[in-house]
Amino acid sequence: MPSKHSGNAIVTGGARGIGLETVRLLARKGMRVGCLDIDRAAAEEAATQLKVDGLQVEPIVVDVTDRLRVQQSFDTFLSGQPLCAVINNAVFIRFQPFSELTDESLEKTLDVGLKGAIWCIQAALPALRRAAETFSDAAIVNVSSGAAFQGSVGFSAYSSLKAGLTGLTRQLAVELGRDGIRSNSVAPGPIPTESALADPGKPSDWTSGALKRTPLGRMGTPAEVAEVIAFLATRPSSWVNGQVISVDGGKSISSHDLR
Numbered sequence: 001m002p003s004k005h006s007g008n009a010i011v012t013g014g015a016r017g018i019g020l021e022t023v024r025l026l027a028r029k030g031m032r033v034g035c036l037d038i039d040r041a042a043a044e045e046a047a048t049q050l051k052v053d054g055l056q057v058e059p060i061v062v063d064v065t066d067r068l069r070v071q072q073s074f075d076t077f078l079s080g081q082p083l084c085a086v087i088n089n090a091v092f093i094r095f096q097p098f099s100e101l102t103d104e105s106l107e108k109t110l111d112v113g114l115k116g117a118i119w120c121i122q123a124a125l126p127a128l129r130r131a132a133e134t135f136s137d138a139a140i141v142n143v144s145s146g147a148a149f150q151g152s153v154g155f156s157a158y159s160s161l162k163a164g165l166t167g168l169t170r171q172l173a174v175e176l177g178r179d180g181i182r183s184n185s186v187a188p189g190p191i192p193t194e195s196a197l198a199d200p201g202k203p204s205d206w207t208s209g210a211l212k213r214t215p216l217g218r219m220g221t222p223a224e225v226a227e228v229i230a231f232l233a234t235r236p237s238s239w240v241n242g243q244v245i246s247v248d249g250g251k252s253i254s255s256h257d258l259r
């Protein structure tokens with residue numbers, strides 16, 4: 001157990017993409033961070049690399065849909081210490097036309113992204129309460145998406161998940177806010193992570209369409225999203241509760257193609 005740090009955080013889906021940049025940034029801010037992922041090799045590799053840089057990062061290998069093991073892994077990582085922030089970022093995506101949506105892919109999308117977030121928040125709750133008492137702040141950050149608000153062909157399961165996560169964010173802001181625990185979301189626009197680019201069902205104009213609509217005229221990076229997540233996860237945002245912050249270069253507020 002590291003001797004000194006400025007609070008614990010857990011990031012789900014922390015082994016790559018936006019999650020990995022969030023793990024890195026929170027650890028650079030002095031936190032001890034649990035890099036939670038279902039992918040053992042990637043989580044261990046990420047933690048090892050970040051430790052080489054002198055950061056306090058521990059791999060937590062668990063499937064967020066497994067409620068019991070999620071609880072056990074949170075308890076093991078924390079061993080009674082407060083948890084300042086839990087970031088729900090893990091996702092399963094399968095883009096499919098609505099008429100072809102299968103039971104299996106819908107269930108997995110909602111299980112990983114929505115139920116998984118609920119199990120993680122429940123597992124975190126006693127330790128978040130301890131952080132709220134000890135540091136007068138504790139935070140839940142749910143990684144939503146512009147897809148919660150805007151339609152795209154093939155996104156019905158994913159959009160349902162992200163709209164659900166946004167509703168959950170607001171509900172918890174009220175229900176847990178009374179205990180000093182804040183709940184907020186980020187809604188990233190398209191970020192060319194390895195997995196986002198690799199999805200075979202994604203619309204062929206995913207990148208070009210996004211570039212046309214985005215006032216800043218470029219894609220974002222995982223690190224740019226991580227900056228906003230880290231803000232919402234830490235004390236500088238102590239008066240922000242129940243909000244969804246778009247991190248998308250202005251894509252969500254432009255009404256037509258710009259170029």
Ligand SMILES: NC(=O)c1ccc[n+]([C@@H]2O[C@H](COP(=O)([O-])OP(=O)(O)OC[C@H]3O[C@@H](n4cnc5c(N)ncnc54)[C@H](O)[C@@H]3O)[C@@H](O)[C@H]2O)c1
Binds near residue numbers: 088
């Ligand atoms: N990349 C984008 O364009 C984009 C846009 C908007 C929102 N987002 C959201 O940002 C978040 C991160 O996206 P990304 O592109 O970095 O994703 P990613 O696929 O690169 O990373 C997701 C991680 O989640 C892990 N994971 C999957 N299922 C899991 C499970 N059952 N238990 C634990 N871990 C599991 C994966 O192993 C992976 O490491 C997601 O919530 C996504 O919906 C991404």
